[in-house]
Amino acid sequence: MSDEKKKEEAxxxxxxxxxxxxxxxxxxxxxxxxxxxxxxxxxxxxxxxxGFKALKLMRxxxxxxxxKYGHQEAYFPALIPExxxxxxxxxxxxxxxxxxxxxxxxTKKLGRRLLLRPTSETVMYYMFSQWIxxxxxxxxxIYQTVNVFRYETEHTRPIIxxxxxxxxxxxxxxxxxxxxxxxxxxxxxxIYKKFFDRLCLAYVILRTPKWDTFAGAEYNYDFFTLxxxxxxxxxxxxxxxxxxxxxAFDIKYxxxxxxxxxxxxxxxxxxxxxxxxxxSIHGDDRGIIxxxxxxxxxxxxxxxxxxxxxxxxxxxxxxxxxxxxKHFRVEVDLSEKTPGYKYYYWEMKGVPVRLEIxxxxxxxxxxxxxxxxxGEKRRVPDSALVEEIKRxxxxxxxxxxxxxxEFLMSSIREVSSLEEVLAHMNGTLIKVxxxxxxxxxxxxxxxxxxxxxxxxxxxxxxxxCVICRxxxxxxxxxxxxx
Amino acid sequence: MSDEKKKEEAxxxxxxxxxxxxxxxxxxxxxxxxxxxxxxxxxxxxxxxxGFKALKLMRxxxxxxxxKYGHQEAYFPALIPExxxxxxxxxxxxxxxxxxxxxxxxTKKLGRRLLLRPTSETVMYYMFSQWIxxxxxxxxxIYQTVNVFRYETEHTRPIIxxxxxxxxxxxxxxxxxxxxxxxxxxxxxxIYKKFFDRLCLAYVILRTPKWDTFAGAEYNYDFFTLxxxxxxxxxxxxxxxxxxxxxAFDIKYxxxxxxxxxxxxxxxxxxxxxxxxxxSIHGDDRGIIxxxxxxxxxxxxxxxxxxxxxxxxxxxxxxxxxxxxKHFRVEVDLSEKTPGYKYYYWEMKGVPVRLEIxxxxxxxxxxxxxxxxxGEKRRVPDSALVEEIKRxxxxxxxxxxxxxxEFLMSSIREVSSLEEVLAHMNGTLIKVxxxxxxxxxxxxxxxxxxxxxxxxxxxxxxxxCVICRxxxxxxxxxxxxx
Numbered sequence: 001m002s003d004e005k006k007k008e009e010a011x012x013x014x015x016x017x018x019x020x021x022x023x024x025x026x027x028x029x030x031x032x033x034x035x036x037x038x039x040x041x042x043x044x045x046x047x048x049x050x051g052f053k054a055l056k057l058m059r060x061x062x063x064x065x066x067x068k069y070g071h072q073e074a075y076f077p078a079l080i081p082e083x084x085x086x087x088x089x090x091x092x093x094x095x096x097x098x099x100x101x102x103x104x105x106x107t108k109k110l111g112r113r114l115l116l117r118p119t120s121e122t123v124m125y126y127m128f129s130q131w132i133x134x135x136x137x138x139x140x141x142i143y144q145t146v147n148v149f150r151y152e153t154e155h156t157r158p159i160i161x162x163x164x165x166x167x168x169x170x171x172x173x174x175x176x177x178x179x180x181x182x183x184x185x186x187x188x189x190x191i192y193k194k195f196f197d198r199l200c201l202a203y204v205i206l207r208t209p210k211w212d213t214f215a216g217a218e219y220n221y222d223f224f225t226l227x228x229x230x231x232x233x234x235x236x237x238x239x240x241x242x243x244x245x246x247x248a249f250d251i252k253y254x255x256x257x258x259x260x261x262x263x264x265x266x267x268x269x270x271x272x273x274x275x276x277x278x279x280s281i282h283g284d285d286r287g288i289i290x291x292x293x294x295x296x297x298x299x300x301x302x303x304x305x306x307x308x309x310x311x312x313x314x315x316x317x318x319x320x321x322x323x324x325x326k327h328f329r330v331e332v333d334l335s336e337k338t339p340g341y342k343y344y345y346w347e348m349k350g351v352p353v354r355l356e357i358x359x360x361x362x363x364x365x366x367x368x369x370x371x372x373x374x375g376e377k378r379r380v381p382d383s384a385l386v387e388e389i390k391r392x393x394x395x396x397x398x399x400x401x402x403x404x405x406e407f408l409m410s411s412i413r414e415v416s417s418l419e420e421v422l423a424h425m426n427g428t429l430i431k432v433x434x435x436x437x438x439x440x441x442x443x444x445x446x447x448x449x450x451x452x453x454x455x456x457x458x459x460x461x462x463x464x465c466v467i468c469r470x471x472x473x474x475x476x477x478x479x480x481x482x
Numbered sequence: 483m484s485d486e487k488k489k490e491e492a493x494x495x496x497x498x499x500x501x502x503x504x505x506x507x508x509x510x511x512x513x514x515x516x517x518x519x520x521x522x523x524x525x526x527x528x529x530x531x532x533g534f535k536a537l538k539l540m541r542x543x544x545x546x547x548x549x550k551y552g553h554q555e556a557y558f559p560a561l562i563p564e565x566x567x568x569x570x571x572x573x574x575x576x577x578x579x580x581x582x583x584x585x586x587x588x589t590k591k592l593g594r595r596l597l598l599r600p601t602s603e604t605v606m607y608y609m610f611s612q613w614i615x616x617x618x619x620x621x622x623x624i625y626q627t628v629n630v631f632r633y634e635t636e637h638t639r640p641i642i643x644x645x646x647x648x649x650x651x652x653x654x655x656x657x658x659x660x661x662x663x664x665x666x667x668x669x670x671x672x673i674y675k676k677f678f679d680r681l682c683l684a685y686v687i688l689r690t691p692k693w694d695t696f697a698g699a700e701y702n703y704d705f706f707t708l709x710x711x712x713x714x715x716x717x718x719x720x721x722x723x724x725x726x727x728x729x730a731f732d733i734k735y736x737x738x739x740x741x742x743x744x745x746x747x748x749x750x751x752x753x754x755x756x757x758x759x760x761x762s763i764h765g766d767d768r769g770i771i772x773x774x775x776x777x778x779x780x781x782x783x784x785x786x787x788x789x790x791x792x793x794x795x796x797x798x799x800x801x802x803x804x805x806x807x808k809h810f811r812v813e814v815d816l817s818e819k820t821p822g823y824k825y826y827y828w829e830m831k832g833v834p835v836r837l838e839i840x841x842x843x844x845x846x847x848x849x850x851x852x853x854x855x856x857g858e859k860r861r862v863p864d865s866a867l868v869e870e871i872k873r874x875x876x877x878x879x880x881x882x883x884x885x886x887x888e889f890l891m892s893s894i895r896e897v898s899s900l901e902e903v904l905a906h907m908n909g910t911l912i913k914v915x916x917x918x919x920x921x922x923x924x925x926x927x928x929x930x931x932x933x934x935x936x937x938x939x940x941x942x943x944x945x946x947c948v949i950c951r952x953x954x955x956x957x958x959x960x961x962x963x964x
Contacts, residue, residue, distance in 0.1 A: 038612055039605075040563050041596065046609050049554035049624070056555070072531035073538070077646050078629055079582075081522050096588040100561075102598065103585065105633045106578035114523065116584065116598075123521075127528050130520055142531070147560055147629070151587045164559050 013344040014287045021229040025280060029158055032288050032349050034279070043156035043163030050349065053296035055167055055275050059145060061198050061293060062169050062270060065191050071141040071171055076123045078146065079114040085122050088248040094215020095119070098150040116149040121216065121241075121267065124172050125249040132263060134254050135176055139184070143171040159276035160233070160482060170269040174251065181240060181264035185221070188238040188268040192223055195270065196235065199278045200291040200400040201225060202408040203235060204429070206454025206477055209441050218242035224453050224477075225404075226411050227280055230427025232453055232479040235277055236270040279350075281407070282400050288350025289372050291400055292393040299324055299389060300346040301332040304339045304358030312362045320355065320367070320385070327386055328393075347372060352396050353389055373399050414475065416463050421448045421478070429453070429479045433472035435465035441476055443467045451481040495826040496769045503711040507762060511640055514770050514831050516761070525638035525645030532831065535778035537649055537757050541627060543680050543775060544651050544752060547673050553623040553653055558605045560628065561596040567604050570730040576697020577601070580632040598631040603698065603723075603749065606654050607731040614745060616736050617658055621666070625653040641758035642715070642964060652751040656733060663722055663746035667703070670720040670750040674705055677752065678717065681760045682773040682882040683707060684890040685717060686911070688936025688959055691923050700724035706935050706959075707886075708893050709762055712909025714935055714961040717759060718752040761832075763889070764882050770832025771854050773882055774875040781806055781871060782828040783814040786821045786840030794844045802837065802849070802867070809868055810875075829854060834878045835871055855881050896957065898945050903930045903960070911935070911961045915954035917947035923958055925949045933963040 014031050016024045029035050034051030047055065063073065079102060086092050100116040103109060117123060124142065132140060147166045156162055171188070175181045189205060196203055203223045214220045220239035224232050245251070246262035254260055275294070282289040292298055301324075303317045317332045324330045333342045339356070346354060356368040365382045369389065373396050380388045413424045414431040421430055425448070432444055434455065444467060445452050454477055461472035496513050498506045511517050516533030529537065545555065561584060568574050582598040585591060599605060606624065614622060629648045638644060653670070657663045671687060678685055685705045696702045702721040706714050727733070728744035736742055757776070764771040774780055783806075785799045799814045806812045815824045821838070828836060838850040847864045851871065855878050862870045895906045896913040906912055907930070914926055916937070926949060927934050936959055943954035 036609060036612070039559055039609070040566060041559060041561055044559035044561060046559065047557035049556050052556050074531050074534050075529035075648055077521055077523060077526040077528065077648075079523055079526060079631070079646065084522060097590065099588050100584045100596075101586055101588055102582045104583055106581050106583055106597070108579065108633075110633075114582075115588070127518060127521070130518070149561070151590070151592075164561065166557055166559075 013341070014348040015285060017285050018228055018283060021227070021280075024228075024283070024285075026158065028279065028283060028287055028348070034288075035158055037158055041163070043152055043161070045158060045162060045164075045166075047166070050296055051275075054290065054294045055272055057294040057296070058199070058272075058275050058278075059167060059169065062191075062195055063143075063145065065194055066143050066169075066171055069141075069187060069191055071143045071173075073144060074142050075144050075146070076117075076120050076127065078117050080117055080123045082113040082115060084126050085115050087122060087126075088216045088245050090244070091121060091216035091248075095150075098152065100149050100151060117146070118150045119148055119168070119269070120144065120146070120170055121172070121245060122249075125245050125251060125265075128172075128174055128263075129249045129251040132174060132251055132253050135256060138174060138176045138253060138263065139180060140174040141171065141184075142173070143169060145169045157482070159272055165271045165273075167272040168269055169271065170267065172265070172267045174246075174263040174265050176253065176255070176261070176263065178242070178264050181242070181266050184266045185238055185240050188266060189221060192236050192238065192268065192270065196223065196274070197401070198291070198293050199274060200397050200404060201235070201274075201278060201281060202401070202404040204408070204412075204477070205456070207457055208454045209452050209476065210438055211442060212452065212454075214239050216241060216244050218244070222454055224429070225277060225281065226408050226427070226429060226479075227277070227482065230411070230480065231482050232429060232451070233273075233277060233482040235274060236268065238268040239266060241265040241267060281404050283350070286344070287348030289396075289400065290350040290352060291397050292352055293397075295350065295352050296329065297331050297346075297349070297351045298328040298393060299330040299353045299355060300342075300351045301330065301355045301357060302339055302342045302346070303332070303334070304356055304361075306359060313357055313359060316362050317357050320357070324386065324389070328389060343370075353392055371396060416466070418444070418447055418466050421450070425450070425480075429477055431475035431477055432466055433461050433463035434474050434476035435468055435470045436473035437465075437468070440465055440467035444476055444478060448478060450478040453477040453479060453481065495823070496830040497767060499767050500710055500765060503709070503762075506710075506765070506767075508640065510761065510765060510769055510830070516770075517640055519640055523645070525634055525643070527640060527644060527646075527648075529648070532778055533757075536772065536776045537754055539776040539778070540681070540754075540757050540760075541649060541651065544673075544677055545625075545627065547676055548625050548651075548653055551623075551669060551673055553625045553655075555626060556624050557626050557628070558599075558602050558609065560599050562599055562605045564595040564597060566608050567597050569604060569608075570698045570727050572726070573603060573698035573730075577632075580634065582631050582633060599628070600630055600632045601650070601751070602626065602628070602630070602652055603654070603727060604731075607727050607733060607747070610654075610656055610745075611731045611733040614656060614733055614735050617738055620656060620658045620735060620745065621662060622656040623653065623666075624655070625651060627651045639964070641754055647753045647755075649754040650751055651753065652749065654747070654749045656728075656745040656747050658735065658737070658743070658745065660724070660746050663724070663748050666748045667720055667722050670748060671703060674718050674720065674750070674752065678705065678756070679883070680773070680775050681756060682879050682886060683717070683756075683760060683763060684883070684886040686890070686894075686959070687938070689939055690936045691920070691934050691958065693920055693924060694934065694936075696721045698723060698726050700726070704936055706911070707759060707763065708890050708909075708911060708961075709759070709964065712893070712962060713964050714911060714933070715755075715759060715964040717756060718750065720750040721748060723747040723749060763886050765832070768826070769830030771878075771882065772832040772834060773879050774834055775879075777832065777834050778811065779813050779828075779831070779833045780810045780875060781812040781835045781837060782824075782833045783812065783837045783839060784821055784824045784828070785814070785816070786838050786843075788841060795839055795841060798844050799839050802839070806868065806871070810871060825852075835874055853878060898948070900926075900929055900948050903932070903948075907932070907962075911959055913957035913959055914948055915943050915945035916956050916958035917950055917952045918955035919947075919950070922947055922949040926958055926960060930960060932960040935959040935961060935963065 036046040223235040243262040354370040455474035515530040518528040584596040705717040725744040836852040937956035
């Protein structure tokens with residue numbers, strides 16, 4: 001094939017500077033077959049098989065973690081009667097604008113209104129009140145992976161802000177004492193840390209200021225990271241519901257001494273947004289770089305064929321495919337494209353390890369192993385291949401994690417005045433000394449035009465509140481937010 | 483513990499004659515923690531962890547089969563714009579009475595109507611028309627596991643006839659020629675056979691008569707079995723859609739010769755109903771009997787403790803639990819109930835193998851192994867335990883399959899006149915000689931008050947049509963139907 005032809009082919013491949021993040025994000029999702037945006041309802045997406053596979057692998061990680069920490073999977077209906085949905089006032093107020101209503105079929109009115117779950121607190125807790133009667137029923141730790149529906153009024157954005165969240169993994173727990181609920185919050189945070197670590201993501205964990213707390217909650221912690229465009233994004237929430245829902249839904253248990261008390265509840269959820277963040281953080285100008293655990297294909301084998309030596313090369317490719325598939329998700333690209341085209345293509349798709357096999361590799365009983373993240377090439381003897389791939393995948397994960405960590409950490413700024421905020425507004429998470437009062441917190445948002453993300457209750461603040469100049473109690477983290 | 487106390491405990495356990503099937507079914511689903519019916523919307527259920535686990539195992543079997551046969555998993559939105567839903571007229575007519583409509587949120591009208599999918603033909607094929615352009619894009623074989631919504635006007639029945647089908651596994655394919663679509667129908671049937679075989683179920687495969695064909699289809703085959711109450715139930719459908727949807731959705735491909743043609747399509751689906759059938763067919767008066775592949779717990783270990791010898795027994799139970807869990811889904815019942823209570827309890831829950839371990843078993847390095855299906859007890863040396871359990875599980879599956887087969891086969895009657903039908907009406911599948919004309923077929927339904935299930939195009943009919951007395955072409959299978 002001529003150089004012109006190769007160039008021609010390469011032209012069609014992905015090459016968008018990630019610095020132009022908005023375009024990069026929209027284009028890579030389509031080009032790499034993650035989703036299809038051409039569905040005719042705004043904020044609703046079609047997931048293509050390649051994207052769905054990554055999502056399913058991600059979902060398995062979370063389900064495995066929840067199982068390990070003693071949660072049980074269940075299923076609660078998607079349609080909620082209005083009278084159940086209304087029971088907790090703050091929750092109702094928080095969600096009513098976003099919640100879709102069903103009033104009938106194409107031919108008939110139902111005579112009552114059913115709501116499409118925007119999240120499942122109400123339907124679950126309605127049942128919890130029937131399941132929990134004694135202290136022996138506690139703790140109760142339940143989760144489900146479902147689609148939920150929210151009529152987002154802000155700009156939708158593929159996967160990140162959608163109207164059907166199709167992979168919401170929501171855990172809900174009930175406990176006998178506030179201390180146990182507190183401990184559960186810590187466990188929830190622990191689970192999410194492990195989850196995001198396995199996706200090689202970096203994060204900060206912040207307690208949401210009171211005025212932004214989840215509807216119906218006592219308090220909540222959010223995991224945040226910074227997207228490549230410098231905007232903060234919420235990755236997941238861990239929420240202490242206290243007894244609010246328990247009182248609204250009458251979830252009581254009998255203590256060993258025969259008296260009754262309302263349970264203490266927590267909940268936490270992540271969604272397909274975690275995949276969007278993983279793709280966004282790790283990718284580069286050439287496309288996606290999947291961390292090993294969620295790579296739909298971990299190893300792609302590309303035959304490098306010259307006339308006359310085709311047979312041996314193909315034989316080796318297929319033999320390696322069969323051997324390696326005992327250890328990895330592996331495929332061989334048998335299409336009629338040029339090797340160069342295939343390199344570009346599978347780089348775009350984010351496959352972490354590429355094996356190139358040509359006549360030289362056949363002759364020398366070796367394989368050329370190429371890393372997606374650094375592009376580094378290495379010739380590896382056949383006998384050492386499995387170990388080398390394992391090591392390479394681990395090393396890629398480590399490298400992705402390190403880069404993510406560095407990017408996030410280098411984007412955090414501590415300031416001592418509102419003026420300083422303006423100087424650091426772009427692409428940073430800003431820590432603003434704050435007395436802890438709601439009034440001052442909301443003023444910080446107002447005067448900077450940035451969103452308060454939360455604060456770390458464990459971190460001491462040594463400066464004065466930028467608003468009232470009293471001694472600071474916390475740093476309020478602010479930033480541009482998705 | 484006194485005998486009275488034991489009797490007292492046993493009283494609370496499951497003991498409903500399966501001959502009283504309707505009661506048996508409703509009670510076992512609740513008692514064995516499969517579902518909770520107390521959700522306040524008719525036809526919508528809560529799945530409890532134990533039931534959900536069985537369902538998930540079942541789902542894995544089907545997904546594994548679909549993957550193996552070259553299908554790819556994807557996801558399509560749950561809400562369908564009315565203008566997309568309306569494209570195929572027969573389909574619209576067939577589903578409009580059942581299809582829920584969303585017109586707004588709790589605070590706002592949307593200005594357009596969105597429909598909650600009752601099945602996903604329309605949303606998928608809208609996308610297929612964009613995905614398929616060339617013969618190289620074919621065949622396309624896609625599936626998804628999703629919740630679908632149907633406002634059933636008939637009596638709902640837990641799991642079997644519901645308004646939210648929460649585990650609908652629907653496959654959809656597109657092909658270049660009618661022959662390839664035909665071949666796909668055969669493959670679909672093959673997949674479902676394997677699926678139901680692994681659930682140890684028996685079935686007949688019948689082609690649906692024209693007047694009952696799936697809305698928008700050319701023809702379809704249904705898998706049927708007979709429930710313990712003598713009513714026929716549809717287990718799954720394999721549907722040849724021909725080019726109807728392709729024309730409605732403009733799904734065309736370019737042939738190698740440069741001309742265009744509409745694709746030929748098939749689809750097939752099963753749901754959680756398959757689990758309801760599995761539970762119904764295999765269970766007995768004492769409760770569920772799960773086939774091994776979907777048993778949430780395959781082996782339950784029950785310590786049989788006498789005073790003073792507790793420690794050794796418990797040690798052995800826990801050691802076995804750890805060893806066996808490398809091979810099986812195994813649990814040990816450490817609760818404070820009596821061994822007898824535990825026996826009843828886990829029998830009700832359908833656990834196929836029980837291990838009883840007391841001082842004698844400790845002393846003799848053996849285990850008492852009890853089969854759920856026959857109740858047979860056997861003492862097995864510790865060293866042979868893993869193999870013995872494997873063999874026992876296989877044998878239980880074989881036995882369940884054989885009994886299911888016998889039950890179904892013994893319930894099929896061939897008649898030669900309508901009068902004979904009346905004599906066999908209860909609890910049978912009746913094969914009625916039929917000329918093949920719609921008119922006569924519908925008259926058979928009318929005059930017997932039974933539902934036509936379909937016919938086997940391969941089976942020759944040697945008698946005269948019971949209506950017109952011309953030579954019969956097929957047997958029309960009729961019966962009471964769910």
